[in-house]
Amino acid sequence: MLSLGEELLQYQNQEFLSFHTPGHKGKREFFEGLNFPEQDLTELPGLDMLHTPQGVIDKAQKRAAQVFGADESFFLVNGATAGNQAMFLSLAGIKGKVLVGRQSHRSVMAGLVLSGLEPIYIKPIIHPEFHLPLGYDFKIEPQLWGEIQGLHLTYPSYYGTLSDYKPIVQGRDVWGPNVPILVDQAHGSHYLSKLFPPSALEWGADLVLNSSHKTLSALTQAAMLHVQGERISRSRLRQSLELLQSSSPSYLLMASLERAVEFAQKGKCWELLFEAVQELHQCAGKVLRILNSEDQGQYGIEQIDWSKILVNTSSIGLAAPLGVDFLRTHFRIEPELWDQENILFLLGIGNTPEEVRRLTEGLVAMVQWFESTKRSEGTTLMPCKDTQDFTEGAGLPLPPLRLTPREAFLAPKCQIPLKESLGKIVGESISPYPPGVPWIMMGEEMTPELLEVLLNFPSNRYQGWDNPEQGIWVIEEG
Incomplete structure (x- = not known):
């Protein structure tokens, strides 16, 4: 078996x-x-100190706040995961409730436990065609604003869809003016121009998380957390980040964040990518559902x-893994994710129009190959039933909440056969992946x-x- 380093080199040499x-995208120009x-x-x-910055790190964070439109920005060296967790800890002064989207990243569950x-x-x-959770239809009753400590939203979804959250902000301002709105904008770090939807900071969010390595040029694990307004205690937020982040932060990660802020303002690359993506839809969209x-x-x-x-x-009757x-x-094309019937391709600031055109060529050739295979073999390569089963589970009413995630995490547990778990309080969270939306959460x-x-x-x-x-872990009774 190869070592990890050898496997990395072998993968690199394949030039996907x-x-x-x-x-x-591995482009050296950013570094x-x-x-x-x-x-x-x-x-x-x-070299300054991340948790008490007064020099170069302080200067770099202030520059980030200026570019992204925040009152204050924080560099994250433990990824957006630490940012999501810190957002919840910043609310934890009073035990209470928080509204959370069910399709939130799993770090949100960790934030609830903490x-x-x-x-x-x-x-x-x-969505009835993609069988994926792509949107929300929010209806928050006025009295609920008086019961919650905060509201956590994901914007955009992992698949690039965005719901209309402006009415939520308007409702908050009328019925819950002190309730903070927390937004996981991990996959929308690049929302800085008219080519893209507005940043959550623009429509009134209090805390906004950017996973700067996902679409911008920062190194993997580097992210940012932006704050505005007075609803969030800055001292509590700083304490939360110090609790969650390494005391030995990587300066390469922070330097890459500083550079990502400057590269993020160069919109010409996104303009060229936009034109290439429109061509992709016009060409491949004629033969595939996009x-x-x-x-x-x-x-x-x-x-x-x-993007x-x-x-x-x-x-077209093709199983996505094939x-x-x-x-x-x-075509040496490496997608981000796939299930039995969907393939997701993510663009980043390092992609080029030529690469998008190569993707267009590959998708058209994939359809031609499949049509040829069907004619020659007289068979279809249909997706399996997994996606239908996911839709069945996702369409069920949410299970009753008996314990908070923290109570369930800390409670004594035992493992029993799944078939014996009816009526039991579950001690672990179960999410079909993809897409990763939990069918049942701990508690x-x-x-x-x-x-x-x-x-x-x-x-x-x-x-x-x-x-x-x-079997399945459940909370011990008695």
Whole structure:
């Protein structure tokens, strides 16, 4: 077996075209002048300190706040994960409730465990063609604003769809003027021009998280957290970040964030990519179902970020994994993610129009190959039933919440056969992946409908489930 370093080199030598994170796509232009390993340093004289910045780090963070439109910005060296967790800890002065989108990143669950807050989950809308959670239709009753400590939203979704949150802000300003709105804008770090939707800071969010490595040029694990207004205690936020982040921060990560701020303002590359993506839709969109502007205004989708290209292959009868094999083998194209019927391609600041045109060529060739295979073999390569099963589970009512995530995490547990878990309080969170939306969260009660679906769903498709073959962890009774 090769070592990790050897595997990395072997992968690098295959020279795949990157349509996945990180956003720099391995282009050296973003890192000229950064020297590794000589500059793999931490806090030394003249280099400032991340948790009490007064010098160069303070200057770089203030520059980030200026560019992104925040009152204050914080560099994150433990990824957007630490940012999501810190957002919840900044609310934890009073035990209470928080509204949370059900399709939130798994670091949000960790934030709930750390903070002890009680979630009120909001279900996403499942798109009937893509079978994915792509939108929300929010209806927050006025009295609920007086019961919650905060509201956590994801903008955009992993797949590049955005819901209309402006009415939420308007409702907050009338009925809950002191309630902070927290936004995980991890996949929207590049929202700085008219080519893209507005940043959540523009429509009134209090805390906004950017995973700067996903679409901008920062190194993997580098992110930013932006704050504005007076609803969030700055001292509590700083304490939360110091609690969660390394005491030996990587200066290469922070230097890459500083550079990412400057590269983010160069919009010409995005203009050229936009033109190439329009050509992709015009060409490949004739033979494949691609999420596009016509999907706006339905299923809770207000806008679509064109830099995420979501292709559904079931429209032609092709199982997506086979399509991915074709693209990787014949075009050296590496997507971000795929399930049984969808393939997601992510653009970043490091992509070029030529690479997008190569993707267009690959998608058209994939369809031609598949049509030829059907004619010659007289068979179809249909997706399996996994996606239908996911839709069944996602369409069920949310299980009753019996314990907060923190209470469930800390409670004594035992492992029992899945078939015996009806009515038990579950001690782990179970999410089919992709897309990663939990069917049941720790602290919720197993229902008859959900148990039936779990018993019939492939056991290799889950995140969070410790060991499906051995059973399920539940809270001990008594």
